[in-house]
Amino acid sequence: MSEKPILERLKAFENQAPEIVFEWNDAPTGARGWAVLNSLRGGAAGGGTRMRKGLDRREVESLAKTMEIKFTVSGPAIGGAKSGIDFDPSDPRKDQVLKRWYKALDPLLKNVYGTGGDLNVDEIHEVIPITESYGLWHPQEGIVNGHFQANEPQKIRKIGQLRQGVSKVLEDPNFTPNGAKKYTVADMITGYGVAEAVKHYYSLWGGELNQKRAVIQGWGNVGAAAACFLAVEGVRIVGIIDRAGGLIREEGFSLDEIRELFLKREGNQLIAANLLSFEEVNQKIWDLKSEIFIPAAASRLIRQEQVERMVAAGLEVISCGANVPFADPEIFFGPIGEWADERVAVIPDFIANCGMARVFAYLMSEGAEVTDQAIFTDVSDTILKALEHSHSKNQGKTKLSQTSYEIALAQLM
Secondary structure (H helix, E strand, O other): OOOOOHHHHHHHHHHOOOOEEEEEEOOOOOOEEEEEEOOOHHHOEEOOEEEOOOOOHHHHHHHHHHHHHHHHHHOOOOEEEEEEEEOOOOOOOHHHHHHHHHHHHHHHHHHOEEOOEEOOEOHHHHHHHHHHHOOOOOOOHHHHHHOOOOOHHHHHHHHHHHHHHHOOEOOOHHHOOOOOOOOEHHHHHHHHHHHHHHHHHHHHHOOOOOOOEEEEEOOOHHHHHHHHHHHHOOOEEEEEEEOOEEEEEEEEEOHHHHHHHHHOOEOOEOOOOOOEOHHHHHHHHHHOOOOEEEEOOOOOOEOHHHHHHHHHOOOOEEEOOOOOOEOOOOOOOOHHHHHHHOOOEEEOHHHHOOHHHHHHHHHOOOOOOOOHHHHHHHHHHHHHHHHHHHHHHOOOOOOHHHHHHHHHHHHHO
């Protein structure tokens, strides 16, 4: 392993030019798009498609690099990629923009690039039907061809497993909240992994998870699912904050109440009769006595002052549901992230939220068992293995992120 300090080596990785940058301009709408394939390590690259007004090439490049690090944990051993379109997702022309985008990207998608859903782009209702209409077997076909070099029978098998697994409706009550609404693997798996990361942290580094207190930032699929799975383990959710406002209860919400809040969401929004205003909850939540923090909203939201207040209130572990949750300009690790990592256990995003990436890798493996139990157990085992590797090099309860990045970069540089 290189003698250079980890932060210096991360900076060098950040500054490496990506192998492929595809730029697209949509004449009818003025939308712009970028597909960044950071490298073709292992013959292919993978990463989802996002859309938001104001997105730029730098954001897409940084997310592609984040994916490359994530694949060192989730597999397969391929390059990181990302697609991003600078366009308002609420515009009624969104569907046409996506159709033209995927048409332009078709040669990469057939041969070396696998994509999926991401921010404001839905895998099952948008990415799969649009790419199939252009003759692609599946949005991950580029990985099946480029990395696995699959022959026809293997390709049919792998893509069959992918089709069945990602949109599989969950039947096992252990992996879904109660209620009439049906949820898929894709709805629950990332939040499950974020919660499992906390569980494995305490089992490896010591401590009793039951009766720990947690604060959740963001009430989309990741934050809400993580809260449900933590509550099942006896964790008391004492605070929830999202864009619309939040809830605080110092003694913690019951498991039934957390499930109810999950089921009552509208889109990714927290809905409750006694919702506190954003201003009020934002003023109070960072001082709540809690051991666990789950950032699961947008990237780069957590400020230095908020981390300091949580640490002062007894914080022990942060499990990063959001990619790059700290408000640092650096792609991976800046001053706020470093400050937190030197005081509490920060489980980095590429381990904690690797659930969906791992599901894709698992479903492309030979003879994958497509059951709820097999898929969720595989994600839990993958996260455990990554944390065991970090624990073998660092038994201390700080600098977990730095140790994990050391291990990842050793595979890439």
